[in-house]
Amino acid sequence: GRFGKFGGRFVSETLMPLILDLEERYEFAKTDPTFWAEMDDLWKHYVGRPSPLYFAPRLTEHLGGAKVYMKRDELNHTGAHKINNVLGQIILARRMGKTRIIAETGAGQHGVATATVCAKFGLKCVVYMGAHDVERQAPNVFRMRLLGAEVVPVTSGRGTLKDAMNDALRDWVTNVRDTFYCIGTVAGPHPYPAMVRDFQSIIGKEVRWQLAEQEGEGRLPDTVVAAIGGGSNAMGLFFPFLDDPSVNIIGVEAGGKGVDDRMQHCASLTGGRPGVLHGNRTYLLQDNDGQILEGFSISAGLDYPGIGPEHSWLHDMGRAQYVSITDAEALEAFQLCCKLEGIIPALEPSHALAHVMKIAPTLPRDHIIVMNMCGRGDKDIFTVAKHLGFD
């Protein structure tokens, strides 16, 4: 469960039996055809996979260089990639006989995905959400409640995602018997980072054959780009290509108001250093005494002061490059995507798109970039309206 010196399992003794049981169930499910048959059926008929791989002609022409493709995971049921992972974890939870699912959420997409799958399987659902996020992602809070979930606003600490995860862990320790903790990103104690990555890898696996269909047998992307909150949509796109050295890998972190002021961004790799958070060792935004700093980003989904341990390892090994994009750059990309392609992106993938806008003009026309359109922008239109003075 380690990625170099990152990852591992830093949890309280009370949780260990459950974590070990989960690891055993997952190791078995990984090679169990009936598990993947159930996943494939639900991914196809409930989520609507495969998500399209869309060539963006007007954006490509506007940038005047590389060919830009978008992996349309914003077209999944619930409007983001989160459901890819939630399905897998909840099928495992049912196999473990759990009847109550808890989750943390920031942007609310993971919360909505968890509430959705719980409604589908008739499971009780409790979602912990920072009070600040409850306010700025109100449409998703209403959706969770419509789907039958209990949303618990978290006011401990600074009332952000980090505190929501801590409260979810406290709940889990108290209710280990009937409760399963569905983690929304590639963080947490082993096996969560590897398990979430494996579920999200459906994204990159589809890209491989979809690009070959459109660009010719064996044609790989030259560059893949994805935004990073905890890093799950990025790991899902990147993982199937890690052993293809010709594929450049770029993760885009939230630069907020700028990475020179560490209180004003969420670029955990660019502006952080190794530490332990939420059960795993990874790069974190922390002060000199090791206190975890609150991140800052216009996008709730990237507002996480940590990053999945596998990304920390890929960064230190040099297999992937990690950059940051500011709020202003993301807003620019958000608007360009609307006007040139008729797609309203979530603020999270807008960060990936903003980096594509920077590099595409410098690359030859036969260079192929695939970016992860991991969420749709419905949840963000009020935030964007405010920033653009529309309201």
Ligand SMILES: Cc1ncc(COP(=O)(O)O)c(/C=N/[C@H](C(=O)O)[C@@H](O)C(C)C)c1O
């Ligand atoms: C549309 C969308 N795109 C990207 C992300 C970033 O999460 P990762 O893909 O795990 O880096 C998110 C993250 N959403 C989480 C949530 O909805 O709870 C997020 O707030 C936390 C897990 C960090 C998202 O909603």
